[in-house]
Amino acid sequence: MAYTFDFSGRSALITGAASGIGAASARWLDDNGIEKLWLIDRNGEGLDALDLSCAVEKRCGDVADETFWSGLEEEIDALDHAVVNAGIATGGEIATLAFDDWRKVMDVNLDGAFLTLRTALRKMLPAARGSIVVTASVTGLKPVPGIGGYGTSKAAVAHLARIAAAENARHGIRINAIAPGGVDTAIWDSGEDFRAATRKYGREAAIGAMGKDTPRGRFATPEELAGDIGFLLSDMAANVTGTVLTSDGGYTL
Template identity: 35%
Template sequence: MAIPFRHALVTGGGSGVGRAVALALAGEGVAVTVCGRRIEPLMETAAQSPSIHALAADVTDEASVAALYEEAVAARGPFDIVIANAGMAQSAPAAKTTLDLWQKTLAVNLTGAFLSARPAMDTMRKAGGGRIVFIASTAGLKGYPYVASYVTAKHGVVGLMRALAAEFARTGVTVNAVCPGFVETGMLDESVANIVATTGRSEAEARAALAATNPQGRFIQPQEVAAAVLWLCGDMAGSITGQAISVSGGETW
């Protein structure tokens, strides 16, 4: 597999899936810019490959994203791959979900995904090719209790992906979403801690309950998500667009 593109943006690239994707793309010879709100974890990612450059940016802030693009494109050329990975999740019963939590969740997961990709769209169209990949979730394909705002946001990401795929179908730009189940990341640790705090279960019991949602009885690894992203960015995936690819051990399809 060859990746016929030169410069990738990976949002939320300081840890977890974002870091795994950045390292995988860099390993295939792609120049990668990682961004996030905190520069320290981004620098830790960048330290692992000379092909990775770190810039702080807030994907919910249009001006911040514009400044990121201006600096990164001036230094390394236009983005022809965008991996919109930045996300957050907090759990609460729907009736107790505050408006602030609702709006914050949609801002990071959905609006942030749109703002991350929008500045590259015309550039990719004019160049005759590019790859946009949204890191969504199985929560974009089914419902889960106690995370109504997150499920709503991720369903929105899948809808955004399908709309863009239809719009760009004749341009050489593909748009897809990768939808992992529970991934072994810091976000998973936070979910486990919340279950322990609210239910009184032990950490082992909480982890087992989450792992059981995967028919394979395990958590997805960040590198597995990165492998799906690599394939979508490759030269043999030019006809794959508009797809929500479940990486979940058979939980969804």
Template identity: 35%
Template sequence: MSGPLAIEGRHALVTGGGSGVGRAVALALAEAGIAVTICGRRKAALDAVASENARISAIAADVTDEAAMVALYQQAEAARGPIDIVIANAGMAGSAPAARTTLADWQKTLAVNLTGAFLTVKPALAGMAARKAGRIVFVASVAGLKGYAYVAPYVAAKHGVVGLMRALAAENAKTGVTVNAVCPGFVETDMLEESVSRIVEKTGRSAEETRAALVASNPQARFIQPPEVAAAVLWLCSQSAGSITGQAISVSGGETW
């Protein structure tokens, strides 16, 4: 690929790459000529995505395990060279009133969404700074920009991701490394379907009523599609976005800005 993107030949890591947004991002990067390493906990799902494009390779790893992430970097970089692009996408969500949220649920949500995001990018920071080049993109959420009822741990974690992004952007502003976040609204993925199922179980509403209530938060009256998030990520990784850093870009049909 030539022109403003000009990112072929690089090596990217995408966490949570076995489905949904992570899969879409991995495929978009691979189609742009980038060697992509995807990780997640479900090896079979990762292998299925890797089979879709020869530039994608899969390594099973848990983003909440620091030693596992360090080992992932060592294995991936030994095979394919330094990681130039990191997409911290792995996440999970649950729902409950704050008063009924257990400490275990709180800690698990923050471990995956916030601590996992930090452990995903930490091994890349020194090398990127030394090479004076790199792209870091966190897949956050509109829940990192506003509050939502019944998902306090998730909102807190995603606000933390946006804060982490801004801190790293400030720290790396003179290094040539850019750090940004994309903040999607409800994306039509397996995670959305899991949310719909939980709401149906807890409220007795039908799946159709639940989906209609969720889609109503989007002024365009539709769910975001994974390739739309991937397109925003791809642009942030490009040469054209070299002056874009410290930004939380809402991909939400106008729900937030």
């Protein structure tokens, strides 16, 4: 077997593909020869804005909707790779967090990840091969006050990935998770404090200020995370399954 980043003749599914890590992963796979991408997001305009050379199937839908996945499962013949990436953020300390906000983040980040993972596995099992990466978060490893819903959902998806890896290694399917630290993506734009800092200092300065808290001194780019994900998907990581790769610029040191 040639251990390269050559994805020619293969297909992949990516959720949360319209922006950030998902969009960067789509571009990375396209640059490395992927034949076909299934791109999922609620943001149809963002999906349409992606300029890719491979065959692309774009679907707008809610990853937490089982009916959506049932329909898509009938459309996909087979699948080689998947990036389980869709996610949303929520803020607030546990004592003051509204249950509706808790449920919303669990619906997308955990239930959506489960449904995505289940569909991908069902499409990989007949061929007894494949690889999957689930986007977790360093906040699922390190307790960070004020984001209990988000951090808990990401801890859960990391463990979900490890259980799936244990169940499917004998079937030739690898599943890993990646736990990013701060990444410059649109997920920050939903936070009230970040929006206030952006209005006062500008977005670049606001992101830069937060990144100074890491030993590396800055947040990662989506492209850097896409490279990590691409490695885990590739044959270069043939012996890696059930791991949670921390990619946080040293934040957890």
